[in-house]
Amino acid sequence: MIEASPRIQRLERGLFYAFLALLFWLPIPLGSHRPWAWSLVEVWAFALLGGWLVVNAYAPRLHSLRPYAPLLGLFALFQLWVGLQVLPLPIGWLEAISPERAAHFLAADPAIATGTLSLDPNQTRIGLLKGLSYWCLLFLALALVNTSRRLKLAALVIVITGTFQAFYGVLLALSGSETTWLLGFPNSDIATGGFRYKNHFGNFLVLCLCFGTGLLIASLSRKRAGSVREFLRGALATLMNGKAVVRLCLAMMVIGLVMSHSRMPNTAFFVSLSITGVLGLLLIRKKSRSLTVLLASLLAIDMFIVGSWFGLERVKNKLENTSFTQETRDEVVRDGLGLIEQYPLAGTGGGGFYSAFPMVKGPDIQQYYDLAHNDYLQFAIEFGLPATLLLGVAVLWSLALAFSALRQRRDSLMQGMAFAAVMAIIAELIMLLTDFHLQAPATAIYFLLCLALAWQARFMQVEK
Template sequence: MIEASPRIARLERGLFYTFLVLLFWLPIPLGSHRPWAWALLEVWSFCLLGGWLLVNTYSPRLHTLKPFAPLLALFALFQFWVGLQVLPLPIGLLEMLSPERAGHFLSANPEAISGTLSLDPNQTRVGLLKGLSYWCLLFLAVALVNTPQRLKQAALVIVITGTFQAFYGVLLALSGSETTWILGFPNNTIATGGFLYKNHFGNFLVLCLCFGIGLLIASLSRRQAGSVREFLRGTLATLMNGKAVVRLCLAMMVIGLVMSHSRMANTAFFASLSITGVLGLLLIRKKSRSLTVLLASLLVIDLFIVGSWFGVEKLKNRLENTSFSGETRDEVVRDGLRLLEQYPLAGTGGGSFYSSFPAVKGADIQSFYDQAHNDYLQFAIEFGLPATLLLGVAVLWSLFHAFNALRQRRDSLMQGMAFAAVMAIIAELIMLLTDFHLQAPATAVYFLLCLALAWQARFMPAEKRAG
């Protein structure tokens, strides 16, 4: 790579810090799940990419992204498909890709020569712009977060963001205020932070918790304690330095997670922590006793001590009293499958679920559902099975690299980040079963960061140590 001039280096450094500011901002305006908020996200991300391309013009560095090319290509191919959904296609091609959709056009106009795959082209265009901004941020995550030091800084910003959201959510829930302090939405004793929907808030905190746990694991000493005195001395040193601050941030986020009363987010967090903890103990080479102590403390302290003060018993009762007879989400899945049967290959078009679902909704569903409350089903309905499987390949490939990093990397930071990536992907795969988390831009972007983290943990060169 050609050495950059001081001015170009400052520009590139400024882009990195502006990227971090964006990460902090994303969850604040209702998870960026409003048109004006995601419009700001789009402009911000496109400008950042434009700035990076300018830097690359004077200091070529595109070749450094070669290890991440498959991940970027898979998501670029997916966005190409979404763009194809809104393009007018010849009626013959439309009949091949979506006979049902072609039949609609021909029944309305037997002379029709073209038509779109999407049932709601306007919403698909909106989704396409959002998707392109997501791709830009995925690209920037691997292009700007290009050193171990920056990786650590980005993870720390994500932990700070989650802590801020948790603190604000808990404070607001305990305040007794009838409305939120910002935008004046109804408020109760359930923590939602900058989000409007408690499950989105819980999901977001889980992803931030994964980064925090990864940072803690990265900071553990790899030196084996020879005696009880050395072990106690190392533990005391941990409490006296910055690791203790990260540990307090994790405790704050766990309080926020429990007070969100999100059943699936809490279940996914503790399930993914348990699964990844066992995998970490099996796969990480030269693990220290402190790793086992840390993982045990995360489960015991957070669940049984912190949780008991802030409502884990209420959450337990809600889980025990959960009944599908009082829910209609399973009926939504049932009727949604009918849409999937009608449009299995091409889908109904990105963002079209809310307008296409009423046509197949059963009489036993009285509520209006603008989302499927199951992202697996919604993606399959809107984008078709092949495109959804393409995304599945990207996620599972990322998980594969995270596993390999956990097993093969010797660097403590890369091991910690690999642990965070594995845990985040497992947790998200669980949570997507019962809600529409990836429809919220803040959550979607943070999950993409987790996928990028898996590849970075596998391929990023370790930090060179003096001596």
Template sequence: MTRIERGCWYSLLLMLVWLPIPLGSHRMWSWSIFEIWIACQTLLLTVSLWHQFPWQKIRKFVWLLAPLSLFQLWVAIQAIPLPLEVLRVIAPDVAQIYRQAGADVGSLSYDRYATFTGLMKGIAYTLFALNAVILIDSVKRVKTVLYALVISGTFQAFYGGLTILLDVRQSWVFHLPQGNRATGTFVYFNHFANYLVMCLCLGIGLIISQLHQTESGSWQVRIRRWFSALLSAKMMIRLCLIVMVIALIMTRSRMGNAVFFSVIACGGVIALCFYQRRPRALTALIISMMLIDTLLVGTLFGIDKVKQRIESTSVAAETRDQAVAWSLDIIRDYPLSGTGLGSFYSTFPHYTHYNIGYYNYAHNEYIQFAVEAGLPAVVLLSLPILIALWFCFRGIRTRHSKTLKGTALGCLMGILAMLAQISVDFHLQAPANAVTFILILVLSGCVRYIQIRPANHSVAAEMATV
């Protein structure tokens, strides 16, 4: 490994911790830092590996990198001005609008600036995926990435929970108004909840990978293992998970809390049914997550308020369903080409039937991507997610490495959680959440493709039963 490659690896880890800090990188200045950072890192990594570029590894991840790249190509086509003759072939309805206006050229996007901004972010996401594919090349590095996300999630949870317990009215760094819900360093509490859920899922996979797989044999061995566990990394990870659960409850996020406890139950059933050489303590861990975190910790830190929010939810009081219903009319008018990435806020007001307030996002990522990019683009982006789910399921059943099996389960729960949460909110619009989700997809591929080399002592120890 060259010095530059090692520097890029540590830079990637630092990036994962940094991205949530500047308001979830959901401001132009903060996502611009990310774009410049990942572009420079990619350039350095390419120069470092110029004579031995890992084309074989990249070919294995074509299921992820190709759809991301093709999507960026489509967004670029949306943003560039096209002659009306070309535009008429791609989107006749859009071409007719420009023709009626007397224009000679036009674009597929109704907001070229917003689409170009989305293109820059999309290219940065694709470069991040490429960097992660190249750099995460061993079981040890997979585990290091999981630790980095647990550390980041715990920091966010501690910061977010502390601001609520101390009744802080303005955030300490950016001096934004702080309500009675934990937001961490994010602006929107639901984005914070979504980020914590992903970190929790991967943290659960990490702690499962460290559970004993062999029988104790005697009470003496069992007691020795209990005392060893109290001083081990497993206990520290477990405490970190409890801190994140506390902060998740403090967000008062209905979907965030409901999805988290649902994916724990779903992941637990999958693990108990399909996990080969299942750790004996796995059942106890799942039960403790459901009972201790839900009943004990939840009762102390206000899960009853989350319950009240869920019970008081009314269709009559919510307007998100109206935004989704009216957005279907946009999809009907532009099913193939979309209106341009990032153009929802400027297109949606023309389809509203009455005033329901300002909606710059559809609060449903499936609808929003269909509106802005078209239905074929949504299908294109769905393919790598489905493939990643299949890799995770196969990894749970067939991999022998404890780390890879635990990672597979954590990624499976993380993907399911994200798929559920984006049905009611716009989590992929926050770069910190989008990058973390892309990382989960990359880790799913690592579960499938990382080779175990028994000749290596550290890997042999990874495979050994304890």
């Protein structure tokens, strides 16, 4: 790598801190799930990428991203497909790719020469621009978070962000205020933080909890205590350094998660922690007794003490009392499969679910569904099966690399970050079954960071 001038080095550092500031900002304005909020994210992301290209022009460093090329390439191909969905294509091509869509155009005008794969090109263009900004942030996460020191700092910022959201959400829920302190939305005893939807808030906290758990594991001593005195000395050192603060942050986030009364995020957190904990004990080499103690305490303290004080019993009761006869999400899945049968290859176009679903909705669904409440289903409907499988490859490849890092890396930080990535991916795969988490920019971008983390844990060089 060419040695950069001091000015370029300052610019590159400024871009890194601006990237961290964006991570903190993302959940604040309703999870960035409003047009003005995601427009700001897009401008922020494109500006950061432009700044990085300037840095690269003076001090080329693109070659350092070679290990991450498959991940970036898979998501770039996906965005290329979304762009194709809004391009006017010859009607003959349209008949080959999406016969149903071509038949719709020909029925309206037999002489028509071109048409789009998307049922709602305007919404697909909005989704394309949003997706390009996501790709930019994925690229920047890999390009700017390029040392173990920066990786640890980025993880700390994510933990601080989650803690701030949990604290604000819990404080607002306990305040008794009829409206939220910002923007004046109706308030209740359910914690939502900067989000409007409790499940998005719960999903976001789960991802932040994964980063915090990874940091704790990275900070564990690899030395075995030879005596009770050494064990007590190590415990005292834990209280005096940053590990105790991170542990308190995790406790605050668990309180927020439980007070969200969100069933699937609560379930996904404890299931993913249990599964990844067992895998960690099996895969991590030279593990200490403190790792087992930490994982046991995370489950026991968070579930039984914090949960009993702040409403875990209520969440448990909601899970037990849930009746599928009271909800129509399973009917949405049933009818949505009909759209996949009609548009298996091309999909209906990004953002096209709300306009396509009324065509297949059964009479037993009285509610209006603009989203599928199942991201697997929605992605398959909007983007088609091949594009959805492409995303699945990216996610499963990342999970496999995180497993590999957990077993092969010797550096404690990389082991901890691999643990975080495995836990986050497992949790997200569970949560996507029952809601539209990836439709909210804050949670979608944080999940991309988790995928990037898996690759960094496997390939990042550790400074000597």
